[in-house]
Amino acid sequence: MPPTTRSDISLRVNGETHVLTVDNRTTLLDALRENLGLTGTKKGCDHGQCGACTVLADGRRAVSCLQLAVAAEGSDITTIEGIADGEDLHPVQEAFLELDGYQCGYCTPGQICSAVAVIKEHAAGWPSAATADVRPDAEPVPLDAAEIRERMSGNLCRCGAYTAIVRAVARASDETKVTA
Amino acid sequence: MTDLTESISAPPVGVVGTSHVRLEGREKVTGAARYAADVPFEGLAHGSLVLATVARGRITSIGVDDVLAMPGVLGVIHHGNAPRLNPEAGLLGTGDATLQLLQDDRVPHVGRPVALVVAETAEQARAGADALVVTYEEEEADLVFSADHPGSYTPAAAPEKHKGDVDAELAAAPVVVDQRYTTPQEHHSAMEPHASMARWADGRLEVVDSNQGSFLVSYVLSVLFRLDPGVVRVRAEHVGGGFGSKGIGPQLILAVMATTELKRPVRVALTRRQVFATTGMRAATDQRVRLGADSTGRLRAIDHDTATHTSTIHEFVEFPGEVTNALYAADAIRIRTSLVKVNLPTPTWMRAPGCAPGSFALESAMDELAEAVGVDPVELRLRNEPEVGPISGLPFTSRNLVGCLTEGARRFGWADRDPRPGVRREGRWLLGTGMAAGIYGAGSLPSTAAITAHPDGTFTVGIGAADIGTGARTALVLVAADALEVPTSAIRIDIADSDLGQAWFAGGSRGTSSWTWAITAAATDLREKLADIAHIPADGITGRADTAPLIGALEQRENHAHGAQFAEVAVDPSSGEVRVRRMLGIFAAGRIINPLTTRSQLIGGMTMGISMALHEEGLRDAQFGGQVNGDLAGYHVSAHADIPAIEADWVPDYDPSNPSGVKGVGEVAIVGTAAAVANAVWHATGTRQRSLPISLERILTTTNA
Numbered sequence: 001m002p003p004t005t006r007s008d009i010s011l012r013v014n015g016e017t018h019v020l021t022v023d024n025r026t027t028l029l030d031a032l033r034e035n036l037g038l039t040g041t042k043k044g045c046d047h048g049q050c051g052a053c054t055v056l057a058d059g060r061r062a063v064s065c066l067q068l069a070v071a072a073e074g075s076d077i078t079t080i081e082g083i084a085d086g087e088d089l090h091p092v093q094e095a096f097l098e099l100d101g102y103q104c105g106y107c108t109p110g111q112i113c114s115a116v117a118v119i120k121e122h123a124a125g126w127p128s129a130a131t132a133d134v135r136p137d138a139e140p141v142p143l144d145a146a147e148i149r150e151r152m153s154g155n156l157c158r159c160g161a162y163t164a165i166v167r168a169v170a171r172a173s174d175e176t177k178v179t180a
Numbered sequence: 181m182t183d184l185t186e187s188i189s190a191p192p193v194g195v196v197g198t199s200h201v202r203l204e205g206r207e208k209v210t211g212a213a214r215y216a217a218d219v220p221f222e223g224l225a226h227g228s229l230v231l232a233t234v235a236r237g238r239i240t241s242i243g244v245d246d247v248l249a250m251p252g253v254l255g256v257i258h259h260g261n262a263p264r265l266n267p268e269a270g271l272l273g274t275g276d277a278t279l280q281l282l283q284d285d286r287v288p289h290v291g292r293p294v295a296l297v298v299a300e301t302a303e304q305a306r307a308g309a310d311a312l313v314v315t316y317e318e319e320e321a322d323l324v325f326s327a328d329h330p331g332s333y334t335p336a337a338a339p340e341k342h343k344g345d346v347d348a349e350l351a352a353a354p355v356v357v358d359q360r361y362t363t364p365q366e367h368h369s370a371m372e373p374h375a376s377m378a379r380w381a382d383g384r385l386e387v388v389d390s391n392q393g394s395f396l397v398s399y400v401l402s403v404l405f406r407l408d409p410g411v412v413r414v415r416a417e418h419v420g421g422g423f424g425s426k427g428i429g430p431q432l433i434l435a436v437m438a439t440t441e442l443k444r445p446v447r448v449a450l451t452r453r454q455v456f457a458t459t460g461m462r463a464a465t466d467q468r469v470r471l472g473a474d475s476t477g478r479l480r481a482i483d484h485d486t487a488t489h490t491s492t493i494h495e496f497v498e499f500p501g502e503v504t505n506a507l508y509a510a511d512a513i514r515i516r517t518s519l520v521k522v523n524l525p526t527p528t529w530m531r532a533p534g535c536a537p538g539s540f541a542l543e544s545a546m547d548e549l550a551e552a553v554g555v556d557p558v559e560l561r562l563r564n565e566p567e568v569g570p571i572s573g574l575p576f577t578s579r580n581l582v583g584c585l586t587e588g589a590r591r592f593g594w595a596d597r598d599p600r601p602g603v604r605r606e607g608r609w610l611l612g613t614g615m616a617a618g619i620y621g622a623g624s625l626p627s628t629a630a631i632t633a634h635p636d637g638t639f640t641v642g643i644g645a646a647d648i649g650t651g652a653r654t655a656l657v658l659v660a661a662d663a664l665e666v667p668t669s670a671i672r673i674d675i676a677d678s679d680l681g682q683a684w685f686a687g688g689s690r691g692t693s694s695w696t697w698a699i700t701a702a703a704t705d706l707r708e709k710l711a712d713i714a715h716i717p718a719d720g721i722t723g724r725a726d727t728a729p730l731i732g733a734l735e736q737r738e739n740h741a742h743g744a745q746f747a748e749v750a751v752d753p754s755s756g757e758v759r760v761r762r763m764l765g766i767f768a769a770g771r772i773i774n775p776l777t778t779r780s781q782l783i784g785g786m787t788m789g790i791s792m793a794l795h796e797e798g799l800r801d802a803q804f805g806g807q808v809n810g811d812l813a814g815y816h817v818s819a820h821a822d823i824p825a826i827e828a829d830w831v832p833d834y835d836p837s838n839p840s841g842v843k844g845v846g847e848v849a850i851v852g853t854a855a856a857v858a859n860a861v862w863h864a865t866g867t868r869q870r871s872l873p874i875s876l877e878r879i880l881t882t883t884n885a
């Protein structure tokens with residue numbers, strides 16, 4: 001194969017730096033799954049339409065199927081495997097587990113990564129399409145069900161676990177506030 | 181060795197009926213759970229499908245050589261070199277030509293797999309598949325299904341069913357509702373695209389798959405490839421949803437062909453578009469429902485006619501009349517089905533086949549009847565409650581639809597409802613409420629199970645069950661714990677492996693009832709064996725069961741799960757938007773094993789029902805047959821923002837025909853949802869919606885603002 005079709009890159013994932021050679025066509029999603037063995041991140045559509053492949057890139061949500069691995073160099077990536085603190089589950093994971101915020105579990109890694117970022121985005125004062133008053137000096141809105149639904153809408157769940165997911169995100173956001 | 185009496189004389193723990201988080205929950209929330217495409221294999225090659233681009237015709241050439249010259253490409257499997265398959269293979273025991281991939285040059289419909297390109301990496305395989313030039317001789321295709329299609333016929337699988345003289349009763353009835361209802365093609369869209377890995381190892385064909393029943397898949401695969409059944413081993417540890425679509429997928433057949441030809445482990449994962457194109461769908465239906473009633477709303481006649489479609493290669497019959505079979509009493513009932521073969525992919529089972537589209541028609545018509553006779557919709561249903569099977573005359577195993585209706589009405593606050601349509605306004609929104617009843621068959625099918633008692637006081641349950649998100653793994657451990665009278669912590673369970681022996685698949689809402697029976701029977705066998713011995717040997721003592729004779733001895737009964745669903749909607753007549761504001765479902769579905777996961781499954785079914793009501797419609801090009809919206813952007817399934825806080829609960833019910841009293845819950849929860857929403861839309865706007873989905877344009881073109 002001509003050398004131009006492959007690249008040596010380094011990816012920082014879950015706090016570790018990995019040096020790897022990828023096909024230039026390889027998406028970040030496939031690099032995580034196939035090259036690094038981090039199969040927790042799922043492929044539901046490969047087209048940015050379902051959210052199953054959501055990871056955090058520098059703390060912000062990103063669909064890893066829409067990014068080439070070669071373009072992810074320099075970002076700090078967190079996947080579902082990096083959300084828990086060792087054996088201690090993140091409050092979002094704990095809430096999904098206890099409130100049954102999933103069924104088949106296939107959308108779950110994406111939902112959880114998204115929820116972790118949603119809670120941070122909200123705490124940082126970012127508005128959503130459900131926020132009535134978006135002026136910079138507006139009172140902070142609570143992360144209620146309508147806000148959660150709007151902010152989580154990029155993550156499809158065909159099992160229909162939305163009702164429980166919304167509860168889990170609300171509970172985790174309360175707990176995160178308490179422990180923060 | 182442990183003293184036996186210790187391990188089995190613990191007091192009854194009675195965990196069935198109490199909530200337990202999923203056994204595999206931690207794996208699922210940490211990303212550790214491995215689905216079919218997640219399992220690594222040494223030397224794995226990747227296969228990518230090539231699909232037919234014409235609606236009908238013949239393949240005239242396949243540009244294999246150019247693709248073989250591409251980097252990393254290992255082979256191209258096509259009809260010229262593919263292994264010959266046994267035409268007698270099919271999931272239901274008779275030949276299903278849908279499985280006969282790459283057997284000849286015929287193209288029966290667009291999207292039919294015509295080749296598989298196998299390469300070292302997934303990117304190379306995809307590039308090869310994209311580059312493969314296939315030429316066709318096109319033939320005229322018949323692509324549009326309609327109720328008056330000249331090719332319509334009554335399929336042998338769904339003959340006319342009736343009791344009494346429907347025409348006479350309709351003629352004599354003072355009130356008649358006569359309407360047509362249509363439902364579109366719908367796609368399962370499980371979040372995990374179908375994926376399979378196949379390899380030959382130590383004389384066995386080993387498959388890691390995404391399916392709803394590994395034993396059945398292994399068996400059909402052995403028939404298809406003419407292998408000894410014991411040679412094939414299929415596993416599907418975690419499955420990302422199925423909803424009826426995960427039987428034997430094309431990716432599995434092609435992966436087996438490829439590994440057989442190329443002597444490499446091969447994984448084939450479908451793209452989302454290929455999932456739409458190649459894994460079946462719910463067929464579109466055009467239903468005419470005629471209800472004849474006396475002035476009090478008592479039904480004299482129900483006439484339910486369905487027109488639907490299948491492919492030209494296999495007869496699959498979507499059977500909406502199923503819902504009319506046992507929901508209401510009437511003096512005369514008639515169910516008819518007509519089928520048209522068109523050059524489209526073969527439809528298949530999708531969550532609550534028959535009853536989901538059928539209930540949209542029947543339960544919408546019942547609402548129209550309630551309006552016509554001026555009787556409350558809940559009361560109308562109570563007045564037509566049958567004592568025995570309305571057509572069969574057989575007794576019910578158990579039936580508590582009345583409990584669903586009355587408890588649902590109470591909790592929803594139905595009693596205060598003003599029946600008049602189109603009179604509630606809140607700013608730009610018109611508000612309304614609606615309800616519908618639902619029914620879905622229950623029962624048990626033959627399964628085997630084994631339970632091994634170990635000397636340390638623990639037990640291993642082995643059963644060929646599948647957990648496609650239902651919580652089966654957890655529920656089965658609860659049942660085993662009670663049957664063995666030990667805590668759940670003493671039990672380990674192995675499922676989803678064809679080597680565990682024959683078991684019914686996760687389908688027809690008959691998984692849990694079938695598997696729990698086999699487990700309780702195996703527990704009985706084990707306890708009898710343990711009673712005869714003093715100590716458990718190191719390799720354990722195994723109790724086994726095969727429920728076939730027990731199930732064969734059952735008397736015939738009408739056996740169904742029931743439900744009643746209530747919806748409140750807001751409709752904006754100027755934008756056409758419909759919002760479901762709240763939804764309540766009350767079910768009578770036998771004994772509930774694990775309330776936590778059962779509630780999730782019921783809410784999940786209702787969520788899919790809202791999606792069916794408002795969003796889902798597979799659209800096809802009338803000239804070429806291709807799906808216009810075959811991805812998750814074009815084919816919208818309900819997202820977070822579409823779904824309110826849905827409530828689901830249940831009333832007492834117990835199926836005496838199986839030892840655990842269980843009926844399935846997977847399907848009944850989507851039966852009636854679309855009608856409840858449509859009836860609420862009528863109550864909000866005063867306009868009936870008789871075609872799904874109730875899209876913005878349907879509201880805009882039918883409702884006066």
Ligand code: FES
Pocket residue numbers: 042043044045046047048049050051052053054063064065066
């Ligand atoms: S796989 Fe990336 S959004 Fe669906």
Ligand code: FES
Pocket residue numbers: 101102103104105106107108156157158159160161371420421649
């Ligand atoms: S849990 Fe199955 S898709 Fe969300």
